[in-house]
Amino acid sequence: MAGARREGKRGVREPRLRGAPCPWNRYFGRVAHSTKRAPSRVRALIVQTGRLVRLVWLGAGVVLVLLLALELAFRAQAALRGSILARSGPAIPSDLAAAQPWRGQLTAEASSASLAWRPYVYFRRRPFHGRYVTVDSLGRRWTLQAGAPGTAPRDVFLFGGSPLWGGGLRDSMTIPSRLSRELAALGIRDLEITNFGESGYVFTQEVIELLLQLRAGARPALVVFYDGYNDVDAALASGVAGATKSEKDRARDFDLGRALFPWRTDPATEARVALLLGSVAASRLQLLRPFRPRSEPLPAAAAHALAEDVTRSYLRTVEVVEALARHYGFVAIYARMPILQPGGKRLSPYERAVAAAMQGEPTTQDFLLLYRLVEGRLARGLRDLAPGRSLDFSTLFAADSATVYLDDQAHITESASATVAAELARHLAPLLMGPARRPGATARRAR
Numbered sequence: 001m002a003g004a005r006r007e008g009k010r011g012v013r014e015p016r017l018r019g020a021p022c023p024w025n026r027y028f029g030r031v032a033h034s035t036k037r038a039p040s041r042v043r044a045l046i047v048q049t050g051r052l053v054r055l056v057w058l059g060a061g062v063v064l065v066l067l068l069a070l071e072l073a074f075r076a077q078a079a080l081r082g083s084i085l086a087r088s089g090p091a092i093p094s095d096l097a098a099a100q101p102w103r104g105q106l107t108a109e110a111s112s113a114s115l116a117w118r119p120y121v122y123f124r125r126r127p128f129h130g131r132y133v134t135v136d137s138l139g140r141r142w143t144l145q146a147g148a149p150g151t152a153p154r155d156v157f158l159f160g161g162s163p164l165w166g167g168g169l170r171d172s173m174t175i176p177s178r179l180s181r182e183l184a185a186l187g188i189r190d191l192e193i194t195n196f197g198e199s200g201y202v203f204t205q206e207v208i209e210l211l212l213q214l215r216a217g218a219r220p221a222l223v224v225f226y227d228g229y230n231d232v233d234a235a236l237a238s239g240v241a242g243a244t245k246s247e248k249d250r251a252r253d254f255d256l257g258r259a260l261f262p263w264r265t266d267p268a269t270e271a272r273v274a275l276l277l278g279s280v281a282a283s284r285l286q287l288l289r290p291f292r293p294r295s296e297p298l299p300a301a302a303a304h305a306l307a308e309d310v311t312r313s314y315l316r317t318v319e320v321v322e323a324l325a326r327h328y329g330f331v332a333i334y335a336r337m338p339i340l341q342p343g344g345k346r347l348s349p350y351e352r353a354v355a356a357a358m359q360g361e362p363t364t365q366d367f368l369l370l371y372r373l374v375e376g377r378l379a380r381g382l383r384d385l386a387p388g389r390s391l392d393f394s395t396l397f398a399a400d401s402a403t404v405y406l407d408d409q410a411h412i413t414e415s416a417s418a419t420v421a422a423e424l425a426r427h428l429a430p431l432l433m434g435p436a437r438r439p440g441a442t443a444r445r446a447r
Contacts, residue, residue: 074286093403103168105131106168106170110168112130114126121201121208121209121212122244122250124139124140124198125141125198126139132170133170140196141171142171143171143180143195145191148189152190153191153192154190154220154222155192155194156191156222157194157196158175158193158194159223160206160226161199161200162411163175163226163411163412164195164197164226165199169414173417174417175424176194177193179193179428181421182421186429200244201230202234204313207321210324219328220330221330222333224333225332225333225335227336228336228394229337229409231314232367232370233245234246235310236298236367242313259272298366300369303369304373311381314378314381315381315385318334318381318382318385332386333431334391336378337394338394338395338396338397338404338412338420339394339408340407341368341371344398345397345404346399346400348401375394379392391423391424393420396420402415
């Protein structure tokens with residue numbers, strides 16, 4: 001009987017009765033029993049470690065929640081303070097505001113026309129079609145063509161920053177659009193004027209854009225550069241003449257992109273990417289902004305040295321343009337824009353308020369000092385390199401007591417835009433209707 005039970009036990013699997021112990025339970029029971037037999041010090045260490053990990057994890061969570069709450073509170077007060085300062089800042093004159101009920105929509109449309117990456121020149125606007133702001137498929141602001149160019153119009157290219165692009169102006173009121181009307185009124189109608197202005201562009205970017213157009217086959221009759229503000233501002237920000245605006249940001253973006261998207265995929269590389277993402281998130285904390293270093297005022301000696309470098313860089317780039325003009329047969333004009341500065345004009349009450357705000361900003365004072373130093377040097381150099389083709393608009397509004405400037409960044413009103421365009425047309429008309437008139441047929445446009 002005993003042998004039969006053993007045979008039955010080994011050869012035939014007997015059904016497990018309900019409530020019988022499971023083999024797995026027996027196994028885990030043995031493990032638990034062996035754990036109970038572990039030394040008491042080890043058990044205590046395991047328990048303490050678990051408690052410490054839980055405490056640290058809980059503390060980190062509390063700190064993160066508090067940090068998030070502080071960050072949200074700081075951002076809320078910053079937004080509230082910004083709105084209060086905006087309301088207490090210089091208000092657009094009532095007569096100007098009444099004549100421009102469209103300004104709010106124009107500002108919204110200009111902000112919606114976002115930027116897209118472009119080779120060589122960094123960026124241009126994305127196509128946008130609004131009521132007051134229109135950007136074509138090539139990233140250029142729409143320009144009113146007042147003439148009747150016919151089948152073979154002559155090209156006139158205008159290059160510059162946001163004042164030429166038309167910041168604060170409707171499509172039909174930008175300097176290029178106004179210039180088209182002024183020249184048409186003078187009987188010069190066989191033109192197609194293109195606005196190559198873009199926010200933040202410096203002279204070198206404009207020349208690179210011109211090179212791209214020439215490479216694509218365009219043959220302009222006339223090329224106008226409307227500059228001054230951005231080249232000085234970019235040099236002051238980077239400390240290097242000839243650099244683009246926000247050049248340090250572009251270098252940072254390049255390094256960050258290479259670090260975040262490496263070709264290696266090993267654990268060490270992925271850990272570095274995770275740490276870098278954490279540092280980027282930390283750098284976005286507004287709580288740290290008050291502790292970031294502030295820029296020091298520019299010493300007088302450094303300002304004079306930088307002014308010499310800016311002038312030298314600009315004039316050497318002019319030499320490049322002059323060589324291109326001789327080879328491709330166009331005439332180059334260099335116009336220096338007017339900006340809001342002490343002694344530049346009889347300020348309106350609004351402009352006085354803007355100027356007063358400028359006085360309280362050390363960076364703005366450094367800019368004005370550097371701009372004045374560059375202005376005189378550049379005028380002398382351009383008279384030698386481009387005699388008769390250097391236009392100084394800095395004193396154009398000296399006797400004008402009306403509001404001309406919308407801000408401290410050389411953006412002007414629509415009536416001031418008409419004045420600039422009229423003065424520009426007065427200098428361009430002899431070149432476009434005289435004996436040296438060039439056909440300048442439009443072959444192709446850079447795509």
